[in-house]
Every structure is written in C-alpha cells, then in structure tokens.
Amino acid sequence: MSSEFAKAKRLVIKVGSSLVTNHGQGLDHAALARWVGQIAELRKLGREVLLVSSGAIAEGMQRLGWKRRPVAVHELQAAAAVGQMGLIEAYESRFRKHGLITSQILLTHEDMADRKRYLNARSTLRTLLDLGVIPIINENDTVATDEIRVGDNDTLGALVTNLIEADVLVILTDQAGLFSADPRKDPNATLVQEASAGDPELEKIAGGAGSAIGLGGMLTKVLAAKRAARSGAHTIIASGHEEQVLVRLAQGERIGTVLKATTQTLAARKQWLADHLQMRGKLLLDAGAVKALRDQRKSLLPIGVYEVAGEFERGEVVGCCDPDGAEIARGLVNYSSTEARRILKTPSNEIEAKLGYVDEPELIHRDNLVLM
DSSP, rough: OOOOOOHHHEEEEEEEEHHHHTTTTSSSSHHHHHHHHHHHHHHHHOEEEEEOOOOHHHHOOOOOOOSSSSSHHHHHHHHHHHHHHHHHHHHHHHHHTTTTTTTEEOHHHHHHHHHHHHHHHHHHHHHHHHHTTTEEEEEEEOOOOOTTTOHHHHHHHHHHHHHHTTTTEEEEEEESSSSOOOOTTOOTTOEEEEEEHHHHOHHHOOOBBBOOOOOOBHHHHHHHHHHGGGGGGGEEEETTTTTTTHHHHHHTEEEEOEEEOOOOOHHHHHHHHHTTTSEEEEEEEEOHHHHHHTTTOOOOGGGGOOOOEEEOOOTTTEEEOOOSSSSEEEESSSSOOHHHHHTOOOOGHHHHHHSSOOSSSSSSSSGGEEEE
16 A cells, blocks of 8 residues: 555645657647546645646647757757647646646746745745645746756656655656666566665666656656655655556555655755755865764864865855765855865864965854765
8 A cells, every 4th residue: 555645745746748748749638637637636635736747848849840859958948938838728727627726836946056046936835835726837948058957857846845845756657667677678677666765776777768758767766756755755656657546546556666765854954955956066075074974974174175176156055075976965165166275185273374264164064064
C-alpha cells in the first residue's frame, strides 16, 4: 500500500511532456481532461494540489507549424510564449467545469536564488492554496537563459515541493517507475518498488533522456526526489498511462516507485541554500576542513581551503568540495573570490595582515552553510 500518498495533505504533481502532448505535436486535450478530472477528485478528498505541467513549448511549436524542437534560445522562448497561452487556456477551461479556480505561476532560478523573491513566491503559493486555488506552475521559458533557468520540470517540481513544504512529490512519466536497468535495453530489468531518496545507487542505475520533446530522463527524477527529501517529502515516480493513477494512489494502491525521505528535514533557510542550482564558484578543501565541516559541523576557515574556482562576490553561494572534487556543502561566502585567493591557507588571525582589513574570521559561517 502506498500510504505516503494516501496520508498526504499537500501534493505537488508533475506531468511530463509525453503525457500532455500528441507526441510533441501540440496538446493532447483528451489527456488534459483526464488529468484535470483526477485532480478534481483529489480536491474532493481534501487534498491541496499544485500542478507542474510541461507542454508549453510543444504547443507553441504546433501553433507555429514547427516540426522539430528548435535549438536557438530565442526560438525556444518564442515557442514557450505562444504555447503558454494554449496550455493555460486548456487547463483553465477544464478545471472550470469542475468548479475549480486555477492560477498560472511562472518561475526562474532567480526567483529561487533571491531570498526576497523566494519568500514572496512561497507566500503567494500558500495564499493560493488557502483560497482553494490550483496553481499551475512552469518554468518561465520566455525569459529564462542558461544562467537563470532551472533546467527541467522534474527539478522545478522538487523546488516547489521544498518551497511550500509539500508532503509528496508525484512525478508522472511514460515509464512504470524506476528500474534496475533501462527496460528498453535490458529485458531483465526489474521495477524498484521502494528505496531511500538520495541513495547514490539510484543515480547509477537511472537512465538518460528518452524523448525528443522533453528534457527530463530518469536521472532528473531521481535527483528531484533527493532534493524533495530535504524538506521531508516522499517522491512517487509512476506511469501516467495507468488508469486513474492519481485516484488509485490516493486510495493507497502501490503504483510505480516510492523514494522515501529518510534524512532529517532541513530548516527552511538551509533548504534555500541547498537549492541553489547555479553556484557562483567553488572552494576546494583539504581533508582537515572536510572533516571539520562534515563530522564536527564547524564553520569553514580560510586555512582549510587550498584553491578557489570561479568568480564571486561576498554573500554569493559557493560550493565546498573535497580533494576529489565532490561537493560536500554549500553556503554564503564572506569574502569575494579575489579576497579568498589572497587568504588561502591562512589562519584567521592573519587575515587582516594580508587584506588590510577583516570582515569575518570564517570564509563561511556554519549558520550559512548546509551539508549536501
């Protein structure tokens, strides 16, 4: 029995491109009607639902008469701008038939990276839920560039899950769930029914992107589950082709793969730090600093840093990497990259001698640092 979903009060449901489009040729309106009907049933059961839906670019391509997904950023943005009109119109008209009000929320990474915008988005979404409105969420592809975009709707679903502290993230796809190997290539692949979100083995077995229209593969779903678990949310990866899949999950039926949140829930501010998808730089730590951060939960001092990568300013988010290059933590840095390079391997009491001033004795204070 999938008790995680059955007991959940607040749900984030992500529906992929393959489930809402006619093989990329515009929207599948019959499929949208089915999703709306199921979500309406969830609302009758007292659930709060946020919908993260793909399909805008595919709809825009169809309206513009394009047969292939464009590569140029400005063409993708144009397709998204055209397609968002059709996507929201289609959802809104169908939800209205069930007496439900919808809203459109378009987000970029900058909305998550800026603390004030993050809190504003959080407040808006919570208010909408309090009003009984169903937010329909997508990345703001019309303005997003590589520097500010989230990247895929699996990740966006996880970020929204963290943002409003949902109980469960449901990722619906064209696969039955997560398999031990790619079932399209390995006939002996078996369905992983339950595992711990964040288990490194899951990332090893997850496959790549499988669609010419969508960007997400199974790996993005596994990483999304890992991210959602930071706020204590479980993730279900299931086939959207299963009849009444959302209603059956709500009734406790086990479908697909359940990735359980087993780690301690991060406080909201540290969730925000952890969810910075685009760090401005990296600090390479020696073994002693790694131990101080990971085992002793101490602040990061400049004496434990032997290399600075990237360019960043004071107050920006940087990654902290072990000698092998693996990220172990990230946080708000107290010095710019130029300053940090000047105080590498320097005891804190000698910072002023090297810089002529001292802002903080730490490169990153433990209160502004989160382990990954």
